[in-house]
Amino acid sequence: MKIVGGGAARTLLFGIIIICGVILFDCGDALAGSEIYAKTFPSQQHPSDPCYDEDRPRRCIPNFVNAAFGAAVEASSTCGSGGPTRYCDVIEQPGGSTGIGQCHICDDSTPRRRFPASYLTDVSNPNNVTCWRSEPLVTLQSFSAPPDNVTLTLSLGKKYELTYVSLQFCPKAAKPDSIAIYKSMDYGKTWQPFQFYSSQCRRVYGRPNRATITKANEQEARCTDSHRYTGGNGLAPVGRIAFSTLEGRPSASDFDNSPVLQDWVTATDVRVVFNRLHIPQQPSSQEQQQQQVLQLGGGNGDDHGLGLEELAKREREREERLKNQQKSSARGAGGLLDPLATALPSVHQVIAPQEMQSNDAVDDGESGGFAAAAVTVSTSTSSTLASNLGTSTLAHHYAVSDFAVGGRCKCNGHAARCIQGKDGEVACECRHNTAGRDCERCRPFHFDRPWARATARDANECKG
Known part of the structure; x- marks a missing residue:
């Protein structure tokens, strides 16, 4: 048992x-x-979201991009949009002066002769440079002449915080002297000055050259002549201008805590205005007196008559010198301009339709004789130039190969990317219980904590 x-x-x-x-x-x-x-699956619901560190919210920002890439640009003037037009290259001559090089035809109806504004924001390839070109314009003969005011308007489609605005000028093209850059924060309804460039800031824009920015005026647009002396590819001292939005701004080092600068760098649109390609030379005191006689009629009838006679005599002398220079240029090598024959820094020509050669003739190198005919003297008046060159008009043009805007989609630190919605609008993919195209407010029922921009120290998540 x-x-x-x-x-x-x-x-x-x-x-x-x-x-x-x-x-x-x-x-x-x-x-x-x-x-x-x-x-x-850790305790927080965003395991790979850069806006969260495990279960803790943190500031997040979209990637830095060229916001202009592929964006639409509206140009006030485009070469060839009104029919075939002749324009000329600019070449460097001994002594640092510039003259006319080979001439070409622009024609918006012919693909290989088009220079549309869309080329400004396409893929930038140094081996295949694409350019936008404006219609050639009459060269300014005096500083009192109206500015060119050729504009490029770039629409970003959403608010961005911009780091720089850059323009790359085309090879063999004149580089502008006076440029104004504006920005809009309300999709083009209003515009604010952003930056000015000119060799004569006070004369052109009424602003001092290279003014110092203080905390009291951190949203003040500066004017500078630095673009005339910075290096770059091309024949002139400058091939590119690049405006840094925060350079010289005292609060830039504390950007997170500077609503003034956060507002300063915000833009939905950028506009570039080319005011003057070159600053006309100042007239001599004698020419100024003669101009006053013409405009005001001076003392008595005899004085007025003598002034007109003197002007007529000078015009005949200039015409004779011009003819001699043309003959001398024609005897030069290949019909190229004599360096002394061109006093203006850049000259381009628009030919009347009845005078235009065929496109093939120009492209095949038959523009040498045309270039030789486009001789200018800086003291000539527009009427004299027109009479010397028949129905043609001396002109210049603007040419830009790349329009870039570096920055980030504005999300106030509450989103890591921007996406296109069903309505086609680009908006931030908001986190931290925020909402809006720029994550600029709290989501409904999450108002226990007032909305605030995220910083490196505090994500300022909205609480419900």
């Missing part, structure tokens, strides 16, 4: 141990599975 009873007890005990082992094994598996699950 003891043996039997003892065996039964041992058998029962062994069975209980096996059952407990199975139970413990299953419990262990369950525990292990829960640990794997916990590692796979």
Whole structure:
């Protein structure tokens, strides 16, 4: 009985141990599975979201991009949009002066002769430079002449915080002297000066050259002549201008806590206005007196008559010099201009339709004689130039190969990217319980904490 009873007890005990082992094994598996699950899905619901650090919200910003790439640009003037038009390259001459090079035809109806504004924001390829060109314009003969005011307007489609605005000028093209850059924060309804460039800031824009910015005027647009002296590819001292939006602004080092600068760098649109390609030379005192005689009629009738005679005499002398220079240029190598024959820094020509050669003739190198005919003297008046060159008009043009705007989609630190919605509008993919195209407000029912821009120290998440 003891043996039997003892065996039964041992058998029962062994069975209980096996059952407990199975139970413990299953419990262990369950525990292990829960640990794997916990590692796979941590307590916060955004495991790969840069706007969260585990379960803690943190500031996040979209990637830095060229906001202008592929964006629409509206140009007030485009070469060839009104029919075939002739324009000329600018070449460097001995002594640092510039003259006319080979001439070409622009024609918006012919693909290989088009220079549309869309080329400003396409893929920039140094081996295949594409350019926008304006229609050639009459060269300014005096500073009092109206500015060119050729404009390029870039629409970004959303608010961006801009770091720079850059313009790359085309090879063999004149570089502008006076340029104004404006920005809009309300999709083109209003415009604010952003930056000015000119060799004569005060005369052109009424602003001092390279003024110092203080905390009292951090949203003040500066004017500078630095673009005339910075290096770049091309024949002139400058091939590119790049405006840094925060350079010289005292609060730039504390940008997170400077609402003034945050507003300063914000833009939905950027407009570039080319005011003057070159600053006309100042007239001599004698020419100024003669101009006054013409405009005011001076003392008596005899004085007025003498002034007109003197002007007529000067015009005949200039015409004679012009003819001699043309003959001298024609005898030069390949019909190129004599360096002394061109006093203006850049000259381009628009030919009347009845005078235009075929496009093929120009492209095949038959523009040498045309270039030789386009000789200018800086003191000539527009009427004299027109009479000397028949129905043609001396002109210049603007040419830009790349219009870039570096910056980030504005999301106030509450989104890591911007996406296009069903309505076609680009908007921030907001986090931290924020809402709006720029994450500029709290989501409904999350107003326990007032909305604020995220900073490096505090994400300022909206609380519900």
